Amino acid sequence: MKYELVSGLETHVELSTKTKIFCSCRTDFGGEPNTHCCPICIGLPGTLPKLNKEVVRYAIMAGLATNCEINLISKMDRKNYVYPDLPKAYQISQYDLPLCKNGYIQLDSGKKIRIARIHIEEDAGKLVHKGGDVYVDYNRGGVPLIEIVTQPDIRSSEEAREYVEKLQLIMRYIGVSDCKMQEGSMRCDVNISVRPEGSEEFGTRTEIKNMNSLTFMTKAMEYEKNRQIELIENGGKVEQETLRYIESSGTTESMRGKEDAHDYRYFREPDLVTIHTLSEEVENIRKSLPELPTARIKKYIEKFGISEKDAESIVKYKNISDFFEKAIQGIENPKIVSNFIIGQIFSTLNNEQEKESFDIKVSAESLNELCKLVESKKINVGLAKSTLLKMLETGKNVSNFISQEDMQSISEEKLLEICKKAVDSNPNAVKDYLSGKEKALKVLIGFVMKETKGKVDALNTQKNILDTIKNI
Template identity: 65%
Template sequence: MSYELVAGFETHIELATKTKIFCGCTTKFGGAPNSHCCPVCIGLPGTLPKLNREVVRYAIRAGLAVHGEIAEISKMDRKNYCYPDLSKAYQISQLYAPLIIGGYVELSNGRKIRLHHIHIEEDAGKLIHQHGDTYVDYNRGGVPLIEIVSEPDIRSIDEAREYVEKLQQVMRYIGISDCKMQEGSMRCDVNISVRPKGSEKLGTRTEIKNMNSINNIAKAMEYEFERQVDLIENGGSVVQETLRYDDATNTTSSMRSKEDAHDYRYFRDPDLVTIHVPKDVVEEIKAAMPELPADKCRRYIDELAIPEKDAQLLTKYRKISEYFDKACEGVKSPKTVSNFIIGQIFRRTETEADKEIFDVAVTPEQLNELVKLLDSGKIRNNLAKATLEKMLDSGKGALEFISESDMGGLDENALNDLCKQAVESNPKAVEDYKNGKEKAIKSLVGNVMKNSRGKADPALAESKIKELIG
C-alpha cells in the first residue's frame, strides 16, 4: 500500500522589537545569563504585565503579508503548565481570540498552504544542559513571539522546505524579525501523520518540537514518515505524542504524550486588557508595507523583462532587491544591471549570509552610472566589466577608471589597423576559420577588443576581419 505524508507547522518567530512583550527589558540576543530580565518577565508575585503596542503592530504586518484577516477584537489567555524555563508556571498567549485569522502561503507549484491563525505570545526561558546539570537562562523569557499555525496542507518534504523558506523570506522582507534559526529567532514544531493515498481521513499525528534548521526539518520528517509507515504495516498504531529529533543519530524519540488545548487549562488573562485594532490602524500599517517578494518578482519578469530564474535570485533577499531597484533608475536595460549583480557582484558575495547583508563596495548609484555609460554607447561591455572589477576592489566610481579617450570610441582607420594586426598576428586562427571553424573568428575579435581596451564595436570588428580574410 502507498502512503501519503500529511504535515502542518506551528512556526514561532521572535519579533524584532527593542523591548519585551510585557516589560521594558531588552530583546537583544546573547548577554550574560539572566541579565536581560526583571520581576515582570520572570513573573515575581505582585508584578503586572503591560502589552507592548509595537508587538501588536508587528504581528499585524505579518498577518497582512500572508493575506490574513486582522481581528478587530482579540484577547490574551493564560496557558498553564509547569516547566523550569517558565518561572511563573503559565505562558501568556492567545487561544480563543487570536489577532490574525486565516491567510495562506503560496508555493511555487501553485498550491496554497492555508493558515489557521497567527497569535502573539511570550517566549519562555532557555534550559542549558552541562555535565549532568541543568541551568536556566531567563534572558529569552518574555521576548515577543508570533506563532503561525498552518492547516495540515503540506504533502511532501519539498513543500515543507519551501513553506518554511517562504515564511522566513517574507518575515525578513517586512522587517519584523531576522528569522535566524541558528539563534532561535525562528523555530518550527512539525505535526506529521500518514494515511493511505486517496484517503481523506487524517491519521494520528505526532509533533516534532523546536526544529531550528531547515535541513534538520527535512531529515526529521523523512525519518518520522518512514517510522510511522513501518509501524502501521507491521500491525502497530501511531501514538499521539511529542517528539524530539536527534541530528546525531537522525532519529526521533518520545518526550511526552501529546497535549491538547484542554490539558493547558486556558483562561482569559485577568491582568491584560482587550486588544482593539481599528480599521484605520490596519490601513495605515498596510500603506507602510514594503513590496512583497512574490509581487516584486512578478514585476521584474513582466515589466523589466528579467528572466524568471534571475528575478528569483534578485528578490530572495530584500537588500539585494532594493540595491537592484536603485541601480536600475533611468537605465535603458535593467537586464544589464541584473547581469552585473548576479555575475560579478555575486562572485564577491559567495555565502547566503553575505547575500543577506549585501555589503558591497560599489553603491547602486555607482553601478547605475556605469550602466548608463554602457547604454549611451560611450563604452563597450568588455570595458564596463573590467571597470566594475576595479570599482569592486576600490569602492571608487566608474569615471575614476575611464578616461575621455576611452569614451571616444574608435575611428574607422584605427579599427581597420587593429583588425589587420589581429589577422596578421594570428595565422592559425585565420586558417581554422577558412577551414570552417566558425568559433575561430571570436578569438580574432577578442584580440581587437583587448588591444582597443574595449572601445571597438565587436560586431563591426567581426565584419571587417571577415572582409580581410576574404
C-alpha cells in the same frame, strides 16, 4: 499499500521590535546572561505587563502579508505550565481571539497552504543543562513572538520546506523578523500523520518540537513518516506523542506521551486590556506594506524581461533584491544590472550565508554608475565586467579604473580604421580565417580590443573586420 503524509506546521517567529513584548528591556540576541532583564520579564510578583504597540502592528503586518483576516477585537490569555524557562509559571499568549486568522501562503505549484491563525506571545528563557544542573538565562524571556499555525495541508517534506522558505522570505521583506533559524529567531514544530492514499480520514499524529534547520526538518519528517508507516504495516498503532529529533542519529524520540499532554488551563489575562484595532488602522498598515517577494519576481520577469531563474535567485535574498532595486535607478534595461549581479557579484560570494548577508565592497550607486556607462555605450560589457571584478576586490569606484579617455567613444570611421590595421598586421590570422578556421577571427577582434582598450562593441567590431576582409 501506498501512504500519504499529512502535516501541519506551527512556526514561531521572533519579532525584531526594539523592546520586549511586555516591558522595555532590549531584545538583542545574546549578551551576558540576565542582563536584558527587569522585574516584569523575570516574573516578580506585583509587576504588571504593558503591551508593546509595535508587536501588535508587526503581527498585523505578518497577517496581511499572508492573506489573513484581522480580528479587530483581540485579547491576551494565560497559558499555564510549570517549567523553569517560564518564571511566572504561565506564558501570556492568545487563545480564542488571535490577532490574525484564515490566511494562506501559495506554493510555486499554485497549491495554497492555509494558515489557521497567527497569534502573539512571549518567548521563554533559555535553559543551559550542565551535568544535571540547570542554568537559566532570561534575556530571551519576554521577547515577542508570533506563532503561525497552518491547517494540515502539507503532503510532503518538500512542501514543508517550500512553505517555510516562503514564510521566511515574506517576514524578511516586511521587516518584522530576521528569521534566522540558526539563532532561533525562527523555529518550527511539525505535526505529522500518515494515511492510506485516497483516504479522507486523518491518522493519529505526532509532533516534532523545535526544528531549527530546514535540512533537519525535512530529514525528521521523512524519518517520522517512514517510522509511522512501518509501525502500521506491522500491525502496530501510532501513539499520539510529542517527539524530539536527534540530529546525530537522524531519529526521533519521545518527550512526552498523550497521558502527559499539557493541560494549559487557559484563561483571560486579567492584567492586560482588550486589543481593539480600527479597520482604518488595518488599511493603513496594508497600504504601508512593502512589495512582497512574489510581486517582485513577477515584476522582474514581466516588466524587466529577466529570466525566471535569475529573478528568483535575486529575490531569494532581500538584501540582494533591495540592492538591485537601487542599482537600476535610471537604467533602461535592468537586465544589464541583473547580469552583473548574477555573474560577477555572485562569483565572489561563496555560500548561502554570504549571499544572505551580502556584505560586498561595491555600493548599489557605484554599480549603477558602471551600468550607465555600458548603457550609453561609453564602455563595452567586457570592460565593464573586468572593472566590476576590480571594484569588488578593492572597494574603489568606477572612476579609479576607467579614465575620461577610456570613456571617449570611438567613432565608426576610427573603428573601421583600426579594423583595417588589424587585418593588415595579422596576415596569418586572415589566411587562417579564409581557409575556414573561424577561430582566427578572435585574434583580429582581440587586436582591436587591445588597441581601443575594450571600448568598442565586439559584434560591431566583428562586422567591420569581416567587411574589411571581404574588400581585400
